Amino acid sequence: MPTILEMTAQIVSAHARTTAMTKEELLAEIAEVSRTLAALERGEDLAPAEAVEEPQASPSISRKRAFGKDKVTCMLCGKEMKTLARHLKTNHGMLPGEYRKRFDIPRNQPLAARSYSESRRQMAVERQLGENLAKARAARTKGRRKKQPQTSS
Numbered sequence: 001m002p003t004i005l006e007m008t009a010q011i012v013s014a015h016a017r018t019t020a021m022t023k024e025e026l027l028a029e030i031a032e033v034s035r036t037l038a039a040l041e042r043g044e045d046l047a048p049a050e051a052v053e054e055p056q057a058s059p060s061i062s063r064k065r066a067f068g069k070d071k072v073t074c075m076l077c078g079k080e081m082k083t084l085a086r087h088l089k090t091n092h093g094m095l096p097g098e099y100r101k102r103f104d105i106p107r108n109q110p111l112a113a114r115s116y117s118e119s120r121r122q123m124a125v126e127r128q129l130g131e132n133l134a135k136a137r138a139a140r141t142k143g144r145r146k147k148q149p150q151t152s153s
Contacts, residue, residue: 004041008034020082063103069114075103083112 011033016026039046060078071080076092088094096111110117124130
């Protein structure tokens, strides 16, 4: 049977392969997984402490400073990352729409770092995803026109 350290290494390395993490995030992930596995081994109850968070009267950071070029900062807890959607759901039990409403964030403000959004946009351009989408829409529209009965006057 593998040790807690070995299981921690396997879990964190699997997560790190699919998710970009800073050194600090990686170390925090290792500590959290290790604590969780040790608690499970001891038979302790694992109630999510962060998910049951008291609502704050004011954000931990201003909206202007929260959305930067290379990072987005959660206005609830102050954690920095590239995109907020998954963090909001897993750590705060909140949907992006609820977050926007709570902090009066406009719909045209992405909940991701500008550099991340730009790199995703560039990848879509390189893979010609926009052209493929336009072709699919044109084909769908053309198919609808053929199916509609023509009326004569």
